[in-house]
């Protein structure tokens with residue numbers, strides 16, 4: 461063991477289901493040989509934070525500190541850590557541990573988000589029974605495998621949402637091989653969706669943005685969409701029928717809408733489910749058979765995909781549109797997000813006044 465700098469971490473925790481968090485302190489796991497301790501400067505608010513806070517994912521791990529779009533500065537490293545040092549600027553996303561054993565079916569194929577022993581950044585438990593706590597806090601201590609240096613030309617507050625939202629949408633585009641000439645639909649122009657438009661555009665695709673918010677038309681086009689479809693206008697939706705090779709679903713829309721989504725797809729088109737709406741999807745077998753549509757999903761991003769997301773974003777100048785709230789205004793920020801006002805990602809900022817040398 462190496463001594464970390466912080467013995468107790470102060471953060472903002474939910475004690476029960478709801479979107480209110482309050483100051484709370486916990487003792488992190490000891491700083492192991494492979495671990496890194498980070499003072500948090502920025503943390504994005506992800507739609508998944510909301511699901512967990514509200515208890516819609518059936519969590520019973522309260523108190524929970526959510527937040528998994530973290531950027532900060534390294535303040536201590538275990539003795540085996542070589543890829544970052546004290547003072548390195550780094551990010552942490554939605555996962556903080558996987559076994560990486562050669563005998564692990566998932567890790568050995570680079571599928572670390574699916575490792576049976578994985579630990580997510582929050583709402584998750586380590587093998588020793590200790591609960592992982594996330595980024596609405598002054599610091600975090602995690603396995604160095606899940607600590608990523610931030611490329612120099614990325615602005616740090618803007619880099620935070622790339623750690624989950626960015627990597628979550630870019631990873632399946634890479635794995636599916638989205639390319640020039642493909643017609644790619646993005647439904648839900650929020651934190652994930654507005655980044656998805658930019659990545660698909662940078663990969664050379666024609667991008668169709670679908671939204672139930674007509675006010676997002678101009679901005680979607682300026683972010684790189686070639687078309688914008690107001691999903692409340694049947695004539696706009698009808699014009700898209702049968703034309704998409706891919707549809708990335710980032711909208712928490714009614715799960716009964718999926719039969720409509722299938723009709724937008726080219727034969728053998730792929731619908732990639734990223735959002736986690738409540739309830740089961742409603743799909744008619746006949747609609748699927750006739751369209752030969754492939755319905756799949758994608759879950760966060762593994763180590764290689766996060767590295768590729770950061771590198772690609774830095775090279776193509778891709779960054780989220782953000783609004784900053786000080787960490788101590790986190791409850792106002794959560795309410796603002798929950799009211800659908802975020803434009804498009806809220807990033808909580810730590811003001812640097814927090815004394816972490818307990």
Ligand SMILES: NC(=O)c1ccc[n+]([C@@H]2O[C@H](COP(=O)([O-])OP(=O)(O)OC[C@H]3O[C@@H](n4cnc5c(N)ncnc54)[C@H](OP(=O)(O)O)[C@@H]3O)[C@@H](O)[C@H]2O)c1
Pocket residue numbers: 505506507508509511624625628647648649650651652653670671672673676710711712713714733734735736737758759760761802804
């Ligand atoms: N698969 C994964 O690994 C993964 C990773 C991260 C997040 N997620 C999930 O992805 C989803 C989107 O996350 P996000 O952070 O992008 O959220 P967000 O910023 O709130 O965006 C969600 C978008 O969904 C659309 N929407 C349609 N109907 C809605 C309704 N009734 N209520 C709220 N939104 C509605 C809105 O877009 P329009 O106004 O354009 O219609 C909204 O901007 C969440 O379910 C989150 O849990 C999944």
Ligand SMILES: [Zn+2]
Pocket residue numbers: 506507508509528554624625
């Ligand atoms: Zn997330």
Ligand SMILES: [Zn+2]
Pocket residue numbers: 558559560561564565566567568572575576577
């Ligand atoms: Zn594994």
